[in-house]
Amino acid sequence: VPYMNCWTLIEARHGKDGFGTPENPERFLNQDYQQLKKYCLSQHLRYIDDMFPPDHQTIGEGILSPQDLARVTWLRPGKLVPDPSFVVDGISRFDFGQGMVGDCWFLASAGALTFQNYILGQVVPLEQRFDVDYCGLFHFRFWRFGQWVDVVIDDKLPTINGRLIFVHSKDPNEFWPALLEKAYAKVCGSYADMNAGTPAEALVDFTGGVHICINLSEPPPMLWDMICRAGQSKSLMGCGTPQGETSANTVLPNGLVQGHAYAVTGVKELIYQGQKVRLIRVWNPWGQGEWKGDWSDQSPLWQTVSPQDREMCLSVRNDGEFWLTLEDFLRFYSDLDICCLCPDFLDGGNSCHWKTSYYEGRWIAGTTAGGCINNPDSFWCNPQYRVKVEDLVGECAKTSGENNMLLSLMQKPDKRNRRLVKNLFIGFSIFKVSLFHRGKFPAAFFTTNRPVAQTKTFVNGREVMEFLNMTAGEYLIVPCTFNPNQTASFILTVLAKAETHVQNTFFIFTIIHSN
Template sequence: MKDEDECGGEPLFQDRDFPSEDSSLLCDGSTPIAGMQGHVTWRRPQEICQSPVLFPDNSNLAHAKQGLLGDCWFLCACSFLLKNKHLLNKVFPLDQPEWGDRRYRGAFKFRFWQLGHWTDVSIDDRLPCINSTLCFSRCHSPTAFWVALLEKAYAKLHGSYERLWAGQVSEALVDLTGGLAEHWSVGEFGSGEEQRPEMDSDQVRKRQLDLSLLDPVKDSCAISCSSHASTGAAELGQHHALTVMEWLDVKTLSGRKVLLLRIRNPWGRCCSGGAWIGSSGAGWSSVDPVSALDLQSRLAEGEFWLDEKEFLSQFDDVTVGYPISDEGHLKSIYTGNPLTHNHHLSGRWIKGHSAGGSRNSSSYGSNPKFWLKVCERGEVLVSLLQYRKWRNTKNYAQIPLTDSENTKHQHYQAIALHMWKVEKKRFNLSRKLNKTPCASTHCHAYEREVVLHGQLDPGYYLLVPSIYQPGAEAHFLIRVFSSCSISLSAIKSPAPSLPWRIDGEWETSSFQGSWVEGRTAGGSRNFQSHWQNPYFPFTVFDDTAVMSVNVRVTLHQSRPDSDLLPIGFHIYKSKEGEPESTLGGYEDPVASCVPHCYTQDVSLACCLPPGAYTIVPSTYQPDSPGHFTLSLARRIHRKVVKSQERLGRAIQEISHISVMQS
């Protein structure tokens, strides 16, 4: 396939892993953008305007304006990048050739923080349009495209644009910064709040907003506000997120102080009718005219001022993203101090082994456990981050790994983190766990990440992450940030006593392989050397009795957590009558476990029709050597054999011999 526009005689890059098709727009068609199917054209920026640029000269025009996609949560996080050039350069690496540059080839690279590592995501610059207008997010300047390109890369990371519909600002902030974010409640706890069973025996407390606490870091942290239902602000619908650009104390003519907050709406229009609206609001008459003009001149398109009382009445939650210094250190939102030490470890809750449930469960002590050693008194933050329960797949292999009993919170489990101070490393575990923890997240929450904060004395601390429901499985990451020297280690548990249990009868095969530099380390599909990767043929047999998932593939890399490669794999339909050596001629994969992830294992469950297939495992970059194990499980259907077998008595076997009659 060849792009119509060429540069220097070379075709422009076309991303085969995220093609310019409806499959990149939609996941399951459950959102309003499903109606766009078949009506979208994909255009490069030079086909949309005459002189495209990445960033406009006017910084106010660089901010994002929301389109037809419900991703205000992501756009609020993008605003934080414009305030922090070092973070923007991390996510959008410098010196990438753009339009008009002789080096331009229609490709851009971004980086997102994923599960402890920065992951590269490369895209082409073909953007979804209706006629010649961008469908989704754009800059306020019609000739600037950094927002639209970043949104496309983030959509590729998630598997489709549709998967960006509705989300948490905190998740996007962490993905764009590698830092932390916390939720704060504006309203009183209990007002219409659903009481759920995952609120365990610990005292339930919901963090209340305290703007004075954040005052020391207000100019460097990210702050977003959101509404859960229609409020007094005109046009503020349900579940909409906005950005707090700044707040300051303004002295009135009577001598008192009023706190004003400048709010940016991703829709690009004002949505408040309060006392400080435009230049005619009643509030402006209470301050000095010169100050009033100065404040009004700061407003860009889509911005408005609210005083503290209006702010607290119109919003339900505030998300606070931790500041990050130019040196890359997280800064505490509680003290403003840099947290110069950090560690992270991955783990897993496994049914029958380490999925012990909440403290209400007798099996709580079987949960994963970690040692945190604090060498001197200091400020410590500990976070528990769980992995999403679905993986990116394609076409009929789109099988979300969701909990059928939990449709409201289909992507995440209800998680919590508890911590105990111990005097020595040898202690009675059951007695310790029966005591009150020195710190905890107080209740299990359906959040991707929960955070503990405290000033800790020197010594050893026991960390126990848990899911509320015993037996619920998930992968997770423990992260620790501190102002003092620390160490983090996992407490080794015995090997699982129960095998991996799946429904039905399965046939499992395992293969050992290696990516060898210069030979079989071909990299992802974005590289021509992809077809040099090892490949593993297999067959799915015709079985009309099996209509659900019939293939499970798991790729495991043999490397320590501190030195993982980004790995993934594709499944291709083999061409009948052709040897496997013709892999390079294969069409697009029928199923994929992408994007490539920095993790020990990646897996995919899918439904494949009968036929011959080939699995191609790969690292993201070519020439990345490593060893791996590929496990393939295929569902098999056996007819029930009726017998008169009795316990303790052997079955008499009878052979039936068929004789050909001449």
């Protein structure tokens, strides 16, 4: 387990023996981009990916009718336009719009990705071309459950009547969005496996970073300041609307889409009638369809602010992007996801850095899968991690009344196809423990001690996280599934503002962090 502060998280999470980092990613499905390219160029071949071939299985089931599926033709960009380019006039969220697969969660995250050039360059190698050393071969990088992987694809894209059926660029000559989507579809198993999801999943896979989920029905008191600081840091933000009683993708009278993912692309505080109004800018990955309420593109309220603010903020075109007040944002959106390389922005400055520890573990039925605390005879069998939190010092001590620890528990899938993954209900409990106890805590400890903190609810999603205020002392973290005797692998990430030492009761080690 490496030493790290959280600014090195994107390189160190996790990377074994130098592999699995953005600079030296693992080869997905053991396909080597450089070797494949060298071979294709030497043999004057156009690459066809036998691990993700241009056929019906790659599209998957349920997103096209049998009639439409029979009409699909796989074409390379050079067969669609005479002069294809990977990128045309830079990369922007306005480059593309969603197609026939329900991956708004992925495309909203891709829109957010376009704001961070450093992160974008790690996911999308921008040196790729159609006019130099072209052989129909492209590659992209994603963080996947503990390591970065390099994903190879061919550039055959599914079309009907010569038109792309999935994500499409506004400029027909630009193909980075369609190729990025195809690479992620390969990671998920098929295009159909990208149907339905949350922005958090793709945001984490784009960064390998820290995910903070905010329930907007119970927002933290300093939410506005948090969003502003996140917008100024190396963070990606996505949000979603509630499902509602009707089917997803229903457009409401106010212009918003039910059960839909959006990207947060900006924040601005304006003076309106002598009062401050807080606005959030949101982008719809459909590339069209916008909010119709206050501060929308056509709202007369824009005529009441200064010409400078109006010039800076207002763009009257149906591009899917719009402004709305913080109050309307809280009213009509259900959750906000912030994914960052480091949560330092939560403190409003760089005086106190967070430190990160990262561990992989496994629940095994019959041995280390004790279920939740409602199972007193077996709960103690779960993996146990001891955490020693020391007093905050210096500038950090000035924020001692605030949350100082973020815990994330992510389960790792046992199947390649995303739609076949059956996530277990997972959570964790935290107990205050004695400094003098060594070894694994027995069942008797958990019958006489109650958790000092725990997940609010068990979630059958990829990740559950909690933001906590922990006083100095020694604690025991017990990650668990809700039911006992369920086998799965997991990743536990501990971020703390103070000096923190962690040891696993199965094999003991100590992490010393430095600023």
